[in-house]
Amino acid sequence: NISLSMAAIPLSGTIYAITRGKYNFQVKELTLAFDDLPEAFDGFIIVQFSDFHAGSFDDYEQVKRGLSLINEAHPDLIVFTGDLVNNRPQEAKPFIDLLSALDAPYGKFSILGNHDYGDYMPFKNEEERQLNREHLERIHSQCGFDLLNNATRMIQKDSDSIALMGVENWGNTPFPQYGDLDIVTKGIDEQQFSILLSHDPDHWEDVAKDYPKKFNLTLSGHTHGAQFGVDIPGWQWSPVKYRYKRWLGLYEFKKQYLFVSKGFGFLGFPGRIGMSPEIVVFKLKRN
Helix, strand or coil, X not given: CHHHHHHHHHHHHHHHHHHCHHHCCXXXXXXXXXXXCCHHHCCCEEEEECCCCHHHCCCHHHHHHHHHHHHHCCXXXXXXXXXXXXXXXXXXXXXXXXXXXXXXCCCEEECCCHHHXXXXXXXXXXXXXXXXXXXXXXXXXXXXXXXXXXXXXXXXXXXXXXXXEECCCECCCCCCECCCHHHHCCCCCCCCCEEEECCCHHHHHHCHHHCCCCCCEEEECCCHHHHECEEECCEEECHHHHCCCCCCEEEEECCEEEEECCCCCCCCCCCCECCCCEEEEEEEEEC
């Protein structure tokens, strides 16, 4: 029966997405070349993961397997680009041990995403909201992450350095605009090689790419690739492309790169179709 066969296609796709697709972790490897990369950082490896959404997970062992791919990439530095939880810090507690086990000689750094502020749930008062935020920041610390809330860290290697800048969430309506590039670039030399962590790719599109200080590489997440679409060489499509101009993968503007990760976790629909969760391994090269 043809109609029954046709009906089975979306049904089987949905079953796969919910049972296996959401944990079908992929490792994406990218080599990025820069004219002005400091010599000591030639071959430096940065691993990015994003959009953990701890409250959505229902299989600890699968999360463990996914996170193990990060250490297997032998990163020099690890960055997490926001949305550790869906709403509440408590969601992350079952995974503190796994996140703590991530290791890189030049450190682990993180930023906040729009879901990390608790904006999607009610608080009795502002004090309760603040306590929620402080609790989440403690969890980042317990996991060994240096949480960059509009802050810059200089990463030293031999006699060279790169500036790692992390901003709070900045998005277009209805998302908050807490990110502040003026703060993270204050006192930083204009020629300094820099990497910016900013959760929402709209921040790069609307502010960062035309900012007076050049950001050599910006790492974002947020879109999840809508957890549905096509991501194959030569063709990327997802309904989220109608909302975000830069929604997946690598973009370049005036020798500035943006990379938008499709994320590690999931939210809302408990699955992924054609948009596998990913770990991204960047190898920096000097031209």
